[in-house]
Amino acid sequence: MKLRDLLVCGFCLAAGVLFTTATVAADRRVALVIGNSTYKSASSLPNTINDSTAIAALFKSVGFEVVISRADLGVVDFKRAVREFLLTAENSDIAVVYYAGHGVEIGGTNYLVPVDAKLGRDYDVEDEAVALDRIIWALQSVKRLRLILLDACRDNPFPGKLRSAGIRSTMKGGLAKIEDVSADTLVAYAAKAGSVSYDGDGGNSPYATALIKHLAEPGLDIRIALGRVRDEVISM
Numbered sequence: 164m165k166l167r168d169l170l171v172c173g174f175c176l177a178a179g180v181l182f183t184t185a186t187v188a189a190d191r192r193v194a195l196v197i198g199n200s201t202y203k204s205a206s207s208l209p210n211t212i213n214d215s216t217a218i219a220a221l222f223k224s225v226g227f228e229v230v231i232s233r234a235d236l237g238v239v240d241f242k243r244a245v246r247e248f249l250l251t252a253e254n255s256d257i258a259v260v261y262y263a264g265h266g267v268e269i270g271g272t273n274y275l276v277p278v279d280a281k282l283g284r285d286y287d288v289e290d291e292a293v294a295l296d297r298i299i300w301a302l303q304s305v306k307r308l309r310l311i312l313l314d315a316c317r318d319n320p321f322p323g324k325l326r327s328a329g330i331r332s333t334m335k336g337g338l339a340k341i342e343d344v345s346a347d348t349l350v351a352y353a354a355k356a357g358s359v360s361y362d363g364d365g366g367n368s369p370y371a372t373a374l375i376k377h378l379a380e381p382g383l384d385i386r387i388a389l390g391r392v393r394d395e396v397i398s399m
Contacts, residue, residue, distance in 0.1 A: 190256035193229040194222040195248040199264030201235050204281045205320035211263035214371035218261045225379045237279035241293050249301040258305040266315030309348040314370045351389050369396045
């Protein structure tokens with residue numbers, strides 16, 4: 164086992180019960196929840212607003228001090244929401260970002276897609292989408308746990324493949340594996356890296372359903388909770 168793996172495992176054990184109100188009453192916990200559904204140039208997503216609403220309610224129920232919930236954000240509002248959350252999360256003990264919506268990977272970089280994105284060329288992605296790295300960067304001042312939950316590993320949301328400007332590889336299904344994050348940052352996908360997740364047939368996606376069921380179980384190590392989320396998504 165690599166040293167980084169040991170650090171991650173050790174951190175997860177230390178952070179295991181951070182979602183229970185009894186053990187972290189003195190901790191400052193904040194969350195940003197975004198659900199994008201009504202896309203102008205891509206397929207609409209029927210469950211994302213339900214998912215984000217339910218996840219926001221979950222965080223409020225376990226005593227988060229601030230829960231910011233946003234829906235159907237265009238690129239300007241999306242980036243503004245992340246920037247404002249940087250200030251909200253500054254020096255907090257725990258910060259969580261949950262995103263439900265379209266996500267793409269281009270050239271090994273993951274992007275979350277605002278509702279007004281057109282993405283006619285891969286060159287457009289920096290202007291029209293929000294890099295996952297931008298969100299990770301916004302959480303750097305958080306003291307104990309930075310958790311990013313992405314219900315965004317869906318297939319190519321645009322009708323045709325992006326035209327290439329010659330500087331990036333083509334869009335791929337799913338999101339890329341993240342190789343370089345600090346030991347106190349956890350990024351949890353709705354599906355394994357490089358694969359595609361689905362909305363499901365119910366009122367919530369399989370991922371949101373499993374998060375609601377397992378994430379805030381009292382006294383449960385967060386590593387075990389996310390493992391149970393993974394197992395339930397697979398079974399669904």
